[in-house]
Amino acid sequence: MFSIKDVPSTTSVLSAYSAFTATAMLVRTVINEVQSVTNQIIPKKFQDMILSKFGGLCGNGSRMTLTIDEFDGYSINQLYEASEIYLRTKINPSLNSLKVSKSAKENNFLLTINIGEKIVDVFEDVQLLWVMASDKTDEMPQNGRFEKRFIELSFHKKCMEKVLSSYLRYVMEISNAWKEENKVVKLYALGYFGGDSDSGGGGAWCSTNLDHPATFDKIAMDPIVKQALIDDLDRFVRRRDFYRTVGKAWKRGYLLYGPPGTGKSSLIAAMANYLKFSIYDLELASIYSNSELRRLLVSTSNRSILVIEDIDCSIELQNRQSGLYEPSESSQLTLSGLLNFIDGLWSSCGDERVIVFTTNHKERLDSALLRPGRMDKHIHMSYCTPSGFRILVSNYLGINDHDLFPDIDKLITEVQATPAEIAEELMKSEDANIALEGLIKFLERKKTESVEGVTEIGDNKRKAKEEIDVDENVNVIDDHDHDQQKAKKKRILMRDQAGLK
Structure with missing residues (x-):
């Protein structure tokens, strides 16, 4: 029978515990020393191999x-x-x-x-x-x-x-x-350029963080057009079920067109910052074939903006109405391949994608590219307006009113000045008076050059028309002995250079 006498004393228990603790510390020290020596003698790769073999034996x-x-x-x-x-x-x-x-x-x-x-x-x-x-x-x-x-x-x-x-x-x-x-908005481009080669965009894409500060509040464009774009983007991102119900790929295409310096690239950055979508900058000139284009498309992530800038001059896509296209030996990328990419079966490989095209010359694009389903919404990026000037002067000088505003508004409506040109003038001084006076001088000079340019263009048109008339009379005789199509192309080229229809 168990007796109270058999219970060890407190002193004995503490003594035994102290001995056990000392032994455990000694064992741990020895193990650590053995591990340290082992790590110095046996490479980690061989250690893992030994452990894996041992693990296999143990089940x-x-x-x-x-x-x-x-x-x-x-x-x-x-x-x-x-x-x-x-x-x-x-x-x-x-x-x-x-x-x-x-x-x-x-x-x-x-x-x-x-x-x-x-x-x-x-x-x-x-x-x-x-x-x-x-x-x-x-x-x-x-x-x-x-x-x-x-x-x-x-x-x-x-x-x-x-x-x-x-x-x-x-x-x-x-x-x-x-x-x-x-969430960090990324800017992806093809190939390696010193950024991250992360998995988010696939092996063909490399990225860096998009640190562009553009927002819709800072973009100098027509307020009505700007709000319409914001509403269109909001409607697009919330209509996942709608797109599935009507049987359409969940994507949206935008065409930004207008002269250089009107803020097309800044608007794309503002769209990305607003939606928190990463940007894929697709340079068609670096793509060799339609199959490569398809591979790049499916390797982009959802909730992204695919950008094709200057589509009218990035590659020689056939304009089906001209009949003057000769295929490039260095590229097998075709217009039909691009159309299938943006509005064919391959366009459904991914959700919630925005495709943005930019061009300085909308009239040069094939009509097949312009139709809804490919470029759903066309946004004209125009020259600076008085409302756009108000945004720029607030951004750059931090003022919302000045005595010189009426004079500047009048000049802006009389000349064609881009937001980039206006911004450059406003950056020349931190003093609002000096900057605005400099802007007025710039606009007045531009107005004078515009009037002189119109007169010169008129003279050139009259001279060109006289040369064309003479050339056409000569070709009436020469057409019997020369290629009529070649003569016709020459007359068309001279008319285009003279600005005549």
Whole structure:
């Protein structure tokens, strides 16, 4: 029978505990020393290999490993992107290698998991192991890279259903919440130019943060046109179900046209900042074929703006009405390929996309590009108006009224001055009086040059018309012996140069 005498004294218990603690500390010290020596003698790669072999002997056959590739065909694997973001929230001091970055407008450093690192996670009593990995290959590049990146997720086989039905959805939710909280508008371009080669835009795209400060409040354009554009964008982003109901791809096309310096690029930046959409700058001149164009399209992310600037002169697309086009030997990109890209089957590869085209000469574009469904809304970026001047003077000088405003308003309505030209004059002095007086002199000089230019153009037109009349009379005789089509093209060219119809 148990007796109170058998209970050890408090002194004995404390003495035994102290001895045990000292022994445990000694053992821990020895283990740490052994690990330190081992790390110096045996490389980490061989240590991992030994541990993996040992793990296999101890029952690794009961574990399941899921491989999450960076790409799903041409397009980015959304689960890879979500997993990469999720792992940022699991960074801990046990990791040996991390990637760190910082943008100009961010106060904090951004840490990401490096290739080869492992992270242990626990979800509803399930232990999971994440491993960042890559596989360099000498084969053809995948989406612009000679490196295949992937993530491995391993766990006990009996937890397979819970991982697929609950854990991966949880990872997606955490990722989406993180992206919304830390949304940074990116500017993507083709190839490597020193920015991030991140997964968000696919291997062919590289990015940098879009730090353009443009907002709709600061854009010098007609207030009615500006508000109509804002309303159109708001209506577009909230109509996901509507687009699906009517059977249309969830995209919207805009054409910004007008002379240089009227703010087309700034308006695109304002649209991106307003929607929090990243921008993909697509240079058609650097694309060789229709298949390459399709590959680039599907590798862009949802909720983005695809920009094709100066579409009238970036490549030689055939104008089907002219019949004067000769295919370029250096490019196999065609007008039909571009049309299918913006309004064909391939345009449905992605959601909530905005496509913006810009041009200085709308009349040069093929009518097939201009129709709704491709360029849904045409926005004319005109010369500066009095209302646009008010926005600019508020931006640059911080004033909303001045005695010289009426004189400037009158001159602006009489000359064609772009917002860029007005802004340049306003930047020449911080003193409002000096800047506005300089602007008046600039506008008056431009008005004088405009009147002189009209007179000179009139004289040139009369001379050109006389030459054309003589040339046409000569060609009536020469057409019997020369190519009539060549003579006709020459007359058309002379008329265009003279500004005649």
